[in-house]
Amino acid sequence: MLQKYTEEFRYNIKLSVPVILGMLGHTFVQLADNIMVGQLGTAELAAVSLGNSFVFVAMSLGIGFSTAITPLVAEADGAGNKDNAKSALKHGLVLCTVLGLTLFGLILLAKPIMYIMKQPIEVVELALPYLDLVAFSLVPLIVFQAFKQFSEGLSQTKYPMYATVVANIINIVLNYILIFGNFGFPKMGIVGAAIGTLVSRFFMVFYLWFILKTKDKFKYYVTGFNFAKIEKRVIKKIIELGFPSSLQMFFEVGIFTSAVWLSGVLGKNAQAANQIALNLSSMTFMFGMGLGVTAMIRVGNQKGLFNFKELRRIAQSIFLLTFLLEIFFAALFLIGRHWFPTLYLDINDVTSITDNTEVMIIAAELLLVAAFFQISDGIQVVVLGALRGLQDVKIPTVITFISYWLIGFPVSYYLCLHTNLKSTGIWIGLLIGLTASAIMLYLRFNYLTKKLIAG
Template sequence: MTGMQERGWWKQEVRATLALAYPLVLTNLAQALIPSTDVVLLGWAGPRVLAAGALGVNLYNACMIFGVGVMIAASPMMAKALGQRSHNVREVRRTVRQSLWAAVALVIPIWLLLWHAEGLLLLFRQDPKLAHEASHLVRPMMFGMLPLFVYQVLKSFVSALERPGWAFAVGAFAVFSNAILNYALIFGHFGLPALGLFGAGLGSTISNSVMALGLAIVVTRHKRFRRYHLFGNFWKADWPRFMHVWRLGFPIAVTLGMEVTIFNAAVFLMGLIGEPELAAHAVAIQIASLCFMVPLGIGQATTVRVGLAYGRRDRVGVTRAGWAAFAVTMAFMVALAALMLLAPRLLVGLFIEARTPADAHVVDLAVAFLTVAALFQLVDGAQAVGAGMLRGIHDTAVPMVFAALGYWVIGFGTAILFAFHLGWGGVGVWIGLAAGLATAAVLMMTRWSRREKLGLI
């Protein structure tokens, strides 16, 4: 192959990755904007309501992300099947059905756990009044988790068929409806009662249900998807495939769970430092989370692109798909880091205004946190796309160990050291987060670089 031909293949792979990734990025942004919209609206109600909402949302997210991790297993499984044979209808259908079974099996214990949200927050020594108020948000919100899992499985299905735009269209509509509905339910507009935190949770559940129902209608009606008959014979057991979903999905769930829970642990640490730090962290983490949707979406696209090549047993294609996605991710993360460094107050101002001295203090803290967040954008992107690359070749167990070491040993340990022993407060917590992400990124990219020597492909 000539150098010109090789460059042509790389350009083609970059274009294919971007074509698949940008709808997934937008879809992830749409999903993230639902709780972010809640945070914005709760911020309008005041710092105390925002702080209680932050506790509730982060507890909910810890459980939700774990479940989404199990659902993500459907993506590499379907990509591999389609790489082996482009019209592998039966294998794809089996994976979708058993992923939905896994969703039902998982959500029941999660509901039981979140019903006791107040008690869980008290175990983490959070303010009793804030814990009580947070439970008013969590209880209605938790019932939207099952439709969210259904939406995630169906999103993986349309993405594996390289038609992710439908997931974005449905998600965008849900964001719009969520903003209107929650505005009405939180503050009592359009003839609805003012339900405060409870209204925010109820609105999010309705929005998640709209997303699941909307995408279900698409996959049963659209001619590209309906030939798979995804919901036919839904109650027919397929235990080997069900266990395969769990074998591949459980390590993904633990990996994502450890990443999210280290950020949730940061929320609890902020609660120990003070209420202003907790409110500022709620704003800063929402901004960082929205930025994370870019590498997350590219990572999901990478899983599909790598998985298709993996199913074809195309080692060159696997390499090209992985490194092309890595280059694209780094370019985007440099731009996002620059935005955080150059315009932090503009970003924070989208969530909270300095109308009082207390608000101004929260804004200043959030700006300081964003400065650190800008510095870890590159490593955050690297670990996200690195995980996606490894998932494409069905390597999920060892990355789970890397996540445990990076996030909880290095990250949490550094946060405790800098925040409390060195007296850096909230900024010290964010330095710990950066250290954990950097460790995970280095370990995952090293494993990807040695994938052939390790016999992964």
């Protein structure tokens, strides 16, 4: 019985590993920033957390929107239609560039909100100059996403990974030089981390475009664009798929961002601990995201072939693989919850021993809850990927809103501010919201695939 699902594991892993490594690359930029900035102090770590919370909200809209390109390209590829795939990329690039510039402008306009959010003032003052540069890095990041989603739609998942890995090396080198002022450069602190992020993201775009352009197999798709000829039909299709997908990601990232802001009300140490737990959870979440992209590609291909029984079997094989992987991560968080926080702080710094000890205690409690929501988080994102492959985006958007904002956030808010659970209460709310999302999205997938098979 299980073999009809497990026999797909090898191909699912082969397809998803480059995607996972590429997505881990995005998170690794934050990990490198957090570990290096954490050596400066808890206020600096909290400032990076606060600045990134604004960027993550905007980034969720951009990345979510770009995911519309993958199922369109996958369906065109399954049907053998190269022109449609190229058209999806061209129009996706136009929309992603406009969106990146718009989100950058909106973040700049939103900066004064930091002063009315009851965040520690020293954290806000450190976060503002960092935010300017990291917000601008959204423009190349979202353009990169357009190329990445296109490449993944053709089941070519390794090239975006190469671009991300090389960009990470550049980011770490620049961080080392600019944060701490090595090799004769000025010591720039967290602004140095922002410069490293900005430069590495511009590099990613040009590197991925160059790789695709030099491969005969992809040259047709990525060259000879006529941007003067924009088709309303294609723009409308991408927006119809992309806007709900961006809202889905926005609702999820939004609740995690609310966790940053709620923990900021509790003080800089609670915020720094939240950032550690959030960064570690983001690393494992990328495995679910990568498998979600695999589900989107494979479901999109089968949809193009009108093979709905195979579509359901393949999707369920990916769900099972995700479930097994997330159990492993849950065990990892349980076992390592006291050790992981020590990676982010200078535990030998005598002047900060009180702050650092408090941060490590809070972070260990948060990782205990995070261990349990690994499974819910992984399942909900992979089922969401399968639904995107089916080009079903409107009902899942409603489901994510209900799960995170009508169920999860009220629990987080109440337990944080009105009980002794405080930071832990925030994460219990996240766990409940993710679990609700996983259950409702799976029920939606189950209903739709049975309906398609019945004809």
